Amino acid sequence: MNQPVRAPQQDRSRITRERLLASTLDILAVHGWAAATVARVAEEAGVSRGAAQHHFPTREALITAALEQMFTELIAMADTREALPDGPERIDIVVGRAVEIYTGREFKAALQVWAAAASDEVLREQITPLEAKFARAAYRMTRNGLDPDGSQPLSHRLAQATLDLARGLGLADTLTDDSVRRAQVVATWSEQLRAALR
Amino acid sequence: MNQPVRAPQQDRSRITRERLLASTLDILAVHGWAAATVARVAEEAGVSRGAAQHHFPTREALITAALEQMFTELIAMADTREALPDGPERIDIVVGRAVEIYTGREFKAALQVWAAAASDEVLREQITPLEAKFARAAYRMTRNGLDPDGSQPLSHRLAQATLDLARGLGLADTLTDDSVRRAQVVATWSEQLRAALR
Numbered sequence: 001m002n003q004p005v006r007a008p009q010q011d012r013s014r015i016t017r018e019r020l021l022a023s024t025l026d027i028l029a030v031h032g033w034a035a036a037t038v039a040r041v042a043e044e045a046g047v048s049r050g051a052a053q054h055h056f057p058t059r060e061a062l063i064t065a066a067l068e069q070m071f072t073e074l075i076a077m078a079d080t081r082e083a084l085p086d087g088p089e090r091i092d093i094v095v096g097r098a099v100e101i102y103t104g105r106e107f108k109a110a111l112q113v114w115a116a117a118a119s120d121e122v123l124r125e126q127i128t129p130l131e132a133k134f135a136r137a138a139y140r141m142t143r144n145g146l147d148p149d150g151s152q153p154l155s156h157r158l159a160q161a162t163l164d165l166a167r168g169l170g171l172a173d174t175l176t177d178d179s180v181r182r183a184q185v186v187a188t189w190s191e192q193l194r195a196a197l198r
Numbered sequence: 199m200n201q202p203v204r205a206p207q208q209d210r211s212r213i214t215r216e217r218l219l220a221s222t223l224d225i226l227a228v229h230g231w232a233a234a235t236v237a238r239v240a241e242e243a244g245v246s247r248g249a250a251q252h253h254f255p256t257r258e259a260l261i262t263a264a265l266e267q268m269f270t271e272l273i274a275m276a277d278t279r280e281a282l283p284d285g286p287e288r289i290d291i292v293v294g295r296a297v298e299i300y301t302g303r304e305f306k307a308a309l310q311v312w313a314a315a316a317s318d319e320v321l322r323e324q325i326t327p328l329e330a331k332f333a334r335a336a337y338r339m340t341r342n343g344l345d346p347d348g349s350q351p352l353s354h355r356l357a358q359a360t361l362d363l364a365r366g367l368g369l370a371d372t373l374t375d376d377s378v379r380r381a382q383v384v385a386t387w388s389e390q391l392r393a394a395l396r
Contacts, residue, residue: 032317115313119230157386168366174316188355192390
């Protein structure tokens with residue numbers, strides 16, 4: 001008779017944990033690194049301070065779990081298996097996806113983490129492997145999208161350049177809404193890629 | 199008899215101020231936003247706490263002056279009047295200059311400021327006009343460099359894309375030394391620009 005009682009409890013615990021992590025990313029993205037404390041996150045998530053501390057006894061534990069969550073979400077965005085059309089609009093879709101990854105909430109949260117890690121060696125060592133794993137997923141998605149049959153020698157560097165561009169566009173979007181200008185830059189970039197990969 | 203005495207004193211005062219601002223940018227770039235306090239900056243600059251507070255009574259005053267200094271340096275980098283060759287190597291030089299702006303100490307300091315401004319409306323309002331002025335200078339340099347006689351309709355968007363790419367490369371360089379990969383991405387993009395602007 002224990003099973004039916006324990007299962008919902010585990011579910012509640014999992015949901016609470018997920019809510020805390022989602023709130024941590026929201027707070028990082030909107031209020032910055034220093035604001036992401038257990039107390040503030042608990043409040044944002046509508047979870048009692050005690051319950052939050054049960055899951056994450058220290059700020060470090062919370063931040064570590066949130067970083068893993070952030071990179072898991074970024075990798076999931078990059079790992080999409082959605083089919084691409086064969087025509088030239090394929091390039092626009094691939095570039096659009098790359099840019100989407102770098103202009104979302106996860107990137108804004110990641111930017112706070114990167115800025116903090118610039119002066120925090122422990123944090124830097126913690127995120128470097130996660131960041132590398134994400135970078136590989138984003139590269140794979142972009143290169144396979146630009147050059148599905150691997151026939152274009154330029155596609156390796158062009159995929160990298162596309163991700164660098166997307167990162168730069170993401171950074172330009174952090175202070176002001178840059179979406180109108182960005183759409184034009186993305187269109188120009190896709191046009192260049194189409195010419196280079198013809 | 200006052201003049202010879204007063205002049206060196208003004209010089210000393212100006213030099214102290216400049217040292218404090220240079221140290222603020224160093225600390226921002228290397229140790230991050232929170233570390234840039236009057237006390238820490240005074241120590242780094244080898245200036246007494248009292249002298250530092252004479253110039254900058256509050257952290258806000260120090261940060262405001264340092265931001266102006268940072269953007270002045272960024273604009274000076276973008277406003278270079280150095281002559282460009284006429285041949286195709288012109289494009290490499292222009293792209294190289296754009297990338298240099300975004301991979302220097304000033305950009306690393308600016309990144310800390312941007313990250314802090316994402317959650318600080320007062321700071322955001324303070325830096326937005328400075329950032330816009332810098333963006334215009336960087337755009338002018340890049341567009342004039344890519345298209346000196348203004349004959350290329352694509353040069354407007356290509357100059358923007360080049361700066362977005364440069365910004366993304368700068369961000370990629372904050373956690374690890376990315377110079378080897380960057381050189382290859384820059385070469386690939388310069389090749390694309392040469393083809394597009396032929």
